[in-house]
Amino acid sequence: MTKHSVKWGAIALALALPFAAQAHKMWLVPSATNVSGADPWVTVDAAVSNDLFYPDHMPVQLDRVTITQPDGQTAKAENALTGQYRSTFDVHLTEAGTYKIAAVNGGLFASYEADGQKKRWRGEAADMAKAIPANAKNVEFSESINRVETFVTNGKPSDGALKPSGKGLELMPITRVTDLASGEAATFQLLLDGKPAANLKVMAIAGETRYRNAQEEIDVTTDKDGKFSITWPHAGMYWVNASTQDNKSSIKQAKVRRLSYAATLEVLPQ
Amino acid sequence: MRRLSLTLPAILLAAPVAAADLNVTVQIPQLNVAEYHRPYTAVWVEREDHTVAAQLAVWYAQKESKEGAGTKWLPELRQWWRRGGRDLQMPVDGVSGATRPAGEQKLSFHQGKAPLTELAPGKYELVVEAAREVGGREVVRVPFTWPAASAQQLAGQGSTELGAVKLDLAP
Numbered sequence: 173m174t175k176h177s178v179k180w181g182a183i184a185l186a187l188a189l190p191f192a193a194q195a196h197k198m199w200l201v202p203s204a205t206n207v208s209g210a211d212p213w214v215t216v217d218a219a220v221s222n223d224l225f226y227p228d229h230m231p232v233q234l235d236r237v238t239i240t241q242p243d244g245q246t247a248k249a250e251n252a253l254t255g256q257y258r259s260t261f262d263v264h265l266t267e268a269g270t271y272k273i274a275a276v277n278g279g280l281f282a283s284y285e286a287d288g289q290k291k292r293w294r295g296e297a298a299d300m301a302k303a304i305p306a307n308a309k310n311v312e313f314s315e316s317i318n319r320v321e322t323f324v325t326n327g328k329p330s331d332g333a334l335k336p337s338g339k340g341l342e343l344m345p346i347t348r349v350t351d352l353a354s355g356e357a358a359t360f361q362l363l364l365d366g367k368p369a370a371n372l373k374v375m376a377i378a379g380e381t382r383y384r385n386a387q388e389e390i391d392v393t394t395d396k397d398g399k400f401s402i403t404w405p406h407a408g409m410y411w412v413n414a415s416t417q418d419n420k421s422s423i424k425q426a427k428v429r430r431l432s433y434a435a436t437l438e439v440l441p442q
Numbered sequence: 443m444r445r446l447s448l449t450l451p452a453i454l455l456a457a458p459v460a461a462a463d464l465n466v467t468v469q470i471p472q473l474n475v476a477e478y479h480r481p482y483t484a485v486w487v488e489r490e491d492h493t494v495a496a497q498l499a500v501w502y503a504q505k506e507s508k509e510g511a512g513t514k515w516l517p518e519l520r521q522w523w524r525r526g527g528r529d530l531q532m533p534v535d536g537v538s539g540a541t542r543p544a545g546e547q548k549l550s551f552h553q554g555k556a557p558l559t560e561l562a563p564g565k566y567e568l569v570v571e572a573a574r575e576v577g578g579r580e581v582v583r584v585p586f587t588w589p590a591a592s593a594q595q596l597a598g599q600g601s602t603e604l605g606a607v608k609l610d611l612a613p
Contacts, residue, residue, distance in 0.1 A: 442521070
């Protein structure tokens with residue numbers, strides 16, 4: 173096992189733990205959220221860290237990144253690079269409309285006891301049988317789906333890229349993601365497997381946490397239709413996060429399914 | 443000949459009544475800065491619900507480039523961009539043009555004539571937004587009621603990127 177995969181296992185576990193607020197935060201930050209002109213590009217930072225939005229811990233794996241064009245097709249991440257603390261890639265916005273950039277992490281987790289020691293394993297369901305030793309006791313499986321997104325719009329906004337996949341927690345903007353402004357309320361809908369996720373806690377934290385002494389979390393709860401509103405106290409990049417767990421795993425051995433969603437949204441000054 | 447001399451003054455008298463005017467003066471301040479670029483500026487009329495009733499002017503860098511000249515930076519006029527700038531395809535005839543130098547920029551618009559078109563009676567705001575490369579951004583709003591019952595001189599005042607914004611309404 174390489175040093176990297178050990179670290180990856182650790183962060184994946186940390187993200188999957190029920191107390192998500194204490195875990196590291198995964199994020200995608202685009203260099204601009206509204207672009208225009210004949211040949212627009214943005215560059216995106218993708219990392220996992222405690223402070224928003226400073227890459228100081230781990231990069232996001234590039235093979236987890238999907239860029240959805242306004243027409244629903246997938247676009248290629250250009251000039252992609254993974255460094256020690258962050259991955260970066262460019263998006264060439266060849267179409268007019270809203271692009272969705274997502275990183276989806278997931279997998280199967282197992283905890284068990286073997287040879288008198290507590291052990292943990294993370295991987296794909298297909299590798300499960302050979303990864304867990306035959307003498308393992310108290311084996312417990314869980315599945316996780318963690319989705320991180322951001323949005324970039326070239327010219328007039330569009331909805332084609334915003335269609336939910338219907339898997340795990342997802343966000344449907346009701347107020348357009350291009351129209352978020354300080355002092356104004358914005359409404360969103362949280363979905364779980366494509367259906368409204370009612371009564372879930374949603375937390376928003378503004379970036380630049382390094383330059384203040386408190387997280388200044390904004391906490392809201394989704395209503396019966398999965399909807400929630402946030403009034404942005406000031407302009408900036410915000411990390412909006414929700415997490416939950418249930419027993420609806422698609423993997424039959426997994427009793428628990430852990431789900432999380434985070435979006436990076438830009439709020440502009442008036 | 444006699445008929446003509448009668449009708450001409452009649453037309454001259456009638457004209458101002460039929461075509462209500464909206465005259466705007468935007469003062470772009472002289473700034474003592476190391477690196478100065480003329481500001482991108484947008485002038486528009488907003489309804490009470492913040493939708494755009496008329497796009498009056500947008501000034502941006504016209505120099506050709508691979509990135510589409512100054513159109514790359516139009517979203518820097520943030521409020522204009524989200525209120526309707528992004529719905530336009532540049533250039534817009536009679537609306538878009540080159541950036542303007544410091545000084546008073548005078549604009550005249552007539553009811554029923556592009557770009558003002560037919561403004562329905564009601565409450566509006568004239569909005570002027572300026573954003574300058576390596577500089578700041580400012581929005582000045584001047585509320586008004588349309589059409590004006592009598593000639594009116596309204597004004598707003600910027601403090602950094604804009605100076606006085608005057609709005610003269612002729613009934």
